[in-house]
Amino acid sequence: MNILMLMLSDSPGVGGMEKHARELSCELARLGHTVTLAAAPQHLSDLEPAVTTRALDTGGSRHSPFLLLTVLRLIRATGFDVVHAQGTKAAFVLQRLAPFTKGRGRVATIHGFKSRYPKAAAFHQLIAVSQALATDIAQPGVTVIYNGVSVIAQAPALLPAVTEKPVWLAVGRLVPVKGFEFLIKTFQYCPGTLLIAGDGPERQRLADLIRSTSQSDTVKLLGFRTDVPALMAAADGVVISSEREGFSYACAEALLLGKPVISTNVPIANEVLPEKHIFHSDDPKRFAAFLRQDTASLAAEQAEARTFAADTFSLPTMARQTLNVYQKATAELP
Template sequence: MLKVLHIITQLVLGGAQDNTLITIAKHDRSKFHVHLASAPHGLWLERSKKVADVFYPISHLVNPISPLQDIIALIEIIRLLRREKFDIIHTHSSKAGILGRWAGRLAGIPVIVHTVHGFSFHDFMPTWKKQLYIFLERISRSCGDFYITVSELNRQEAVQLKFFKLDNSITIYSGIDFKKLDREVDLTLVKHQIGIPDKWQTIVSVGRLDAQKAPHFLIDAFAQVLSYYPETVLLLVGDGELRQELEAQVNRLNITSKVYFLGSREDVPEILKIADIFALSSLWEGLGRAMTEAMLVGKPVVVPAIYGIPEIVHHQETGLLFEAKNVEQLATHLVYLLQHPEERDRLGQNAKNLTRKLFDGDAMVRQIEEVYEKLLQEKIH
């Protein structure tokens, strides 16, 4: 049986983590003994220990760059790889991707695969910092045998940036567990538990309350929406360093009773199902996992036209797109959909039809395993 180790930086609630844990859970156990290494904290630590056959804590694996901790983490990973003699390591996220690939090369691991869930750099950071991240990715490219991206746009951009080549990479859309999304839900009860008044309309956003997700743009747009549709609530699912700042913004706009900060939740599918509209105001995204889940349950989405998002959100076909940071455009789209329930239904159904074909968790894992088997065969020959 082949020993595969997945390495990810942290076990916080996030798209990269959900993708990794679904992969680990669905691996074919008749072929693979599946291990996981990560920093030993985060809301999904217990879930991780349940799905992996063996879990290894890498205590010095941290975000962001920390030279001393990173060197110690690299040594920890090399020791683990030499001791356990894995056939394959599969790294996820930028920090674990760089350290894991270097450790794999130094430890002589036969097959090294890396998944790009989104880039660690973006246009809203200082140029020197962006260039540093690009440099680190370039010098690490020869340490990986094969690369997986979760959107074709990410793949094309990475090839242009010389992170890898077209012939040693593939796009595999991030699989989602449909069973979790399709379980029966009493929508009236969920609304009642959250405290949404009867017959009010609901806009839902799911994501960390941080600079990347930029929820303050959505709050500003929602304040405009309320002048047309006062019987509407905005549910913000997620937590982060901007929470107090956002609560102050809501207070300042005098819309405290209409914006619900729900924090991190384990019942996201249920909350998505009570939404009339799903909205995001992110500045950068790999693809947007919560957005994909909203589409999978047939919800219309209003999201920025950034990075991989337009690959699946086709404007006026499977959702509505707006220019990042354009609060007026975002507000206009939200008002339009609140005004036109038949258009919400049409976009939601189209979104569901498209995403059900592309984001099957079982199909994702089969594709990943085909990559492993092909690479191992090439090493033998």
């Protein structure tokens, strides 16, 4: 099958959507399919040699005539069987171009909650990365395919010398939606150490909050890390404090590494973890009670979630389910 993977993110970093598009492209190429990934130049690295790349200027609006014409020319230039839009920007562009792309299967994956979604009727198949997201899209014919996660076991990372047990790890870009301000306030009432791996525009404000709450010895901002699996291996548990997520890679990775997870009410944690491990309030003291639980007991209670993760959150499973969607999409073509 000849596949165009279209991603129009202009983010300078690699988030869940960017990671997904690259890993899915590579996995499909390893299975022998012809894959072209069209994206911003910064998102075209770390790919299988068999993946063809097309660099796009993604800085403009999805309504940009230049962007629309560029994408249309790309679609028409090669005999793609399927055009797969990753994210709402690419999906809205492909929706706009639907009348001019007949004869090709149109598929879109939605990665996050939005106030408005593309119309499912403009696509042959629409994918959501979690059950909760599919429910929010609230359109007929949405298929749920969880993101595949590649986690290679590593030796535990060396933690800061002053680390007190238990060690909780949080991972993510330092932006308000990740809820790290709330998490830092929560940890005033917790024993142990909180490590936050990630960078972003909130770093200085979070550092100031750590100092003002006298937690410099127990809460550490680690910055951007390429060894997150090793950090998870060294930690006692993983905590997710996000206000919203389409799919939490941190939750999936933690379960695959055998680590207990405590989370706010976001996918995929709220779809796979025991309900009593999901926090539904905005009270830091109540959230702290979740983090004061024995991590060994938490791990034992999450055995079923880990089995589900091992069966579901794999790259081969994601690729196989996506190919099934492609086959349905192309079967509908005249």
